Amino acid sequence: MMNATIAKLAAQALLGRRRFILLLAFPVLLIGLVALVAALTDGDAAFQILPGLGYPLVLPLVAILAASSVLGPEVDDGSIVYLLSKPVSRHGIATSKWVVALGATLVAGALPILVAALVTGDTTRAFALFVGAAVAGTTYSALFLAVSAVTRHAVIASLMFVLIWEGLLGNLFSGVAWLSVGQWGLRIGHEISSELPDPANLPWAIAASVVVTVAGVFFAGDRLRSFTLRGED
Template sequence: MYDPTVARLTYRALLGRRRALILFALPALLIVIAIAVRALVGADDQTASDVLGGFGLATMVPIIGVIAGTGAIGPEIDDGSVIYLLAKPVKRPTIIVTKLFVAIGVTMAFSALPTLVAGLILNGNGQGIAVAYTIGALVASLAYAALFLLLGTVTRHAVVFGLIYALVWEALFGSLVSGARTLSVQQWALAIAQKTARGDIVTSDVSLPVAVVLLVVVTLATTWYAGQKLRALKLAGEE
């Protein structure tokens, strides 16, 4: 269920275009913010949690997920070049799974590692906050990559819808409407981060069992459906 050629082409598409500038810019911004906050406030656990949760997990991780998830397949569908890929002797579910692995890898690399570095700068991993949010970023990367990869297969406006979900649903409704938090990838990731951190600074409105189940279900369901949508694409001459 993994094709090295498809993976290489996908990595090249993600890291060789203008979207790569955003992939590098957001983590760099988080590091700059962490340095500035540490210089102004000093090592404070609550401040570290606010920065890592408010900008890192709530903004940076989903936006990187949008770029990586939709960029893994969306441009190929938009410009029609996906037809050449589908004409290869590679099963379509294999294509989707391979692209998902690439999207997850890129999302993790550009979100989890900067989160860890920023956390160490902010408070030296006091109360395990840096590691907790890093684990949260890793977990969130799975669901975001799968969710936005699906968007890339079903609509030409995947980036727009992805940003609406990331910035409106996750950041706005997820923080203001209690019922919406249950359906928030951010809250699922926080539930796992909360289990890892010491003390009660990292909190989630979703219980750990519910978070784990929803993460698994959403990741698997969106991946399966993306495979079905790709399978439904017809090549010229196909019945």
């Protein structure tokens, strides 16, 4: 399924130039802030930044940035035809691009959460949050890849999902947790450390994460299969 050439090109697009700096800014900001607060305060204030800011905001933002930059610009300006006019499986292209986005999300999103959580002590809790972040990062990157394959406004659409649906409405209505990628991850992390919240039931969280991931990557590939070249608009 994987195509090494596509993955290499996607990685080059992701790491090339300024976007890499933007991607790197998130973990630096997060770890720096948590370390600073941990050094200056006692109690649990430093850790609270992670479930309050790192997990619900930085992680999905990294996933959005990664998923949209491996696919978004090429679909946006139509230059993806250079990749598509080859005897290469479309699902292979989607999978390769997703793997690259996933790698970036884990390295720049989930790993910093682990590092920052370790800074605040309590290794079990840190690993629990990391597992949650890794699961959610996997699902997010597949979901946002699918969104990038559909609309040119992928970034804004994904942001609205994260900020308004999962964030704003998720805080108001607890039922949103059943349809929230971040909450599924937390529920899975809860199995490791009970300090994490317990928003939905476990089988649902696992099944939903798997289904959204697989469906997201498959759907992105399917959209590429029907990619239509249009004139300038």
